[in-house]
Amino acid sequence: MPPILDQLTADTALALAPDSSSARAAQKLARPAGWPKLARDGNVLWGECQGSGTHPYLVGVDARNAEIASKCSCPSRKFPCKHALGLLLLHAARAGEWKDSSPPPDLVKWLGGRVARTEKAAQSPGDDADPAARARAQAKAQATxxxxxxxxxxxxxxxxxxxxxxxxQAARARPYVDWDRQAARLVDAQLAGAARLVRQIPGLLHDETGQALTAHLGQLWLLTQGWRQRDALGEAERADLLTALGAPLDRASLPQAAPQVWQALGSVQEEEGKLNVRRTWLLGEGSPGEEPKLALLLDFAPTGQALPLPLAPQQPFTAALAYAPSAYAQRALVQGEVSVAAAPLPLPGGTLAELQERYAVALALNPWLERIGAFVGPAYLHLDPPQLCDAEGHAVPLSERVEQADLWAMLAQAETRMQTYFGEWDGVTFLPIGAVSMEASQPEAAGTLHEPGVPA
Structure with a gap:
């Protein structure tokens, strides 16, 4: 696979920004005149950025693996800071005079520490311990x-x-501290997924019909009853229950998958509490006679820190993806290296009439499922009210998370043509992520749908 820095574009560099203000500040800094020194040492970039003080800031970027990291002598607590982003933007634009030079001692020490931590994390703890003792310790921890x-x-x-x-009515009168207090108790009980559902309740209280609130409370109640019956559940159903409760995915237990061709359809980035979350949807080639399959990659980062480098939209690649255990498999993890593939995958179709039926089938398998990925087309967008419509007269409302600017951009792209849209369906609204013209065999555009305040 080519070095990460050689594939870096301005868009992927800005996608690393922890917030929109950092992205804007970095674009202003991406001018060679403000950098008296620019250098590269393999997949490490470093330079000096002249700020308002007497001495320039020393900036370093480590791109020796997929998780790009940075260090800067500025006082910012954001990672990467605007100076590191500016350095990446300069390199992506091939702007300025770059020299092949080893970094100064401060950055060498930082880079060495990163290597040491990576090697330590790669070592399996307790390899020399007694297997029986490890098993007893794990069973005791599980029981607790x-x-x-x-x-x-x-x-x-x-x-x-x-x-x-x-x-x-009584629920509407409750102060927010009541919901926060109950959510905090669930976090203490290692039930972060249930806590997240409780924190969502206040946003549903103002619906006069009460239907959304009733369904939401039903999901929470089902969690309590599912836990009571957990021993009677199948392996996949128990995995869905634990995921809904907030149990972390055991990555080491996933079987090794065979490499195949995948294609990124686009992604959604949003904030959940103190986390930045990115959902990236992939299309994979199916076996002969089978439909292509979808996979969902999840990336997380604390607020103020950057998410990992995103996959290039619509760029086919070859990789091994292992699906997480589930009765309705969607989430997957990339195993090993990713290499660029040549030919794009043919996109499947789908109708608005089938959309709810597909969601019902998915919910029957996993009742805590929040969304599915779906292709819909031929269809067109309608602005007032925001809807996705087809020629047969079916229509579904668009998600409130779709910004008006995003809608206008998709309309301009479509012109007067019918499109096939890919997006997320939650049983009520559709969140479009990408589109392909019905008159073209290649995807025209798809990318990251950003929440307000997130850099595009």
Missing amino acids: RDRKRSAGLEDLEVWLSDLVREGL
Whole structure:
């Protein structure tokens, strides 16, 4: 695979920005005149950026693996800071006079520390320990987690019963601290997924019909009952339950997958609490006689820190992807190296009439599923009200997360042609992510749909 820096573009560099203000500031800094020194040492960039002080800031970027890291002598607590982003933008534009030169001692020490930490993390802890002792320790830790979860879900069951008995009007009168307090108790019980669902309740209280709130509370209640019946569930169903409760994915337990061709369809980036989350959807070639398959990659980063380098939209690549255990498999993890492939994959179709049926099939397998990826077309966008429509008269509302500017951009791209759209369907609204003209065999555009305040 070519070095990461040689594939870097301005768009992928800006996608690393922790927020939109950092992206704008970096674009202003990406001028060679402000950099008295620019250098590269393999997949390490470094330079000096002249700020308002007497001495320039020393900036370094480590791109020796897919997780790009940076270090800067500026006081910013954002990672990467505007200076590191500016350095990446300069390199992506091939602007300025770059020299092949080793970094100064401060950066050499930082780079060496990163290598040491990577090697330490790669070592399997306890390899020399007694296997039987490790198994006993793991069983003891699991039993402790299960007791905490059982207590937390019993508490949640009582809390939900009181909430329903008091009624919708009483729930609307509750202060926000009540929801936060219950969510905090669930976090303490190692039930982060249930806590996230509780924090979402206040946003559903103002719907006069109460339908969305009732369905949401039903999901929470189902978690409590699913945990009670966990021993009777199949392996895939138990995995979905644990995922909904917030249990982390055991990456080491996933079987090794065979490499095949995939293609990024686009991504959605948004904030969830103190985390930045990016969902990237992939299309994979199916076996002969089978439909192409979809896969969902999830990336997380704390607020103020950058997400990993994104996959290039619509660029086919070859990689091994392992699906996480689930009765309705969507989430996947990339295993090993990614290499560029030549030919794009043919895109499947789908109709608006089939959309809800597909979602119902998925929910029957995993009742805590929040969304599915779906192709819809031929279809067109309607602005007032925001809808996705087809020639047969079917229409579905677009998600409120779609910005008006994004809609106008998609309309301008489509011109007067019908399109096939790919997006996320949550059973109520459609969030378009990419589109392909019905008159063209190649995707015209797809990329990252950004929430307000996230750099495009």
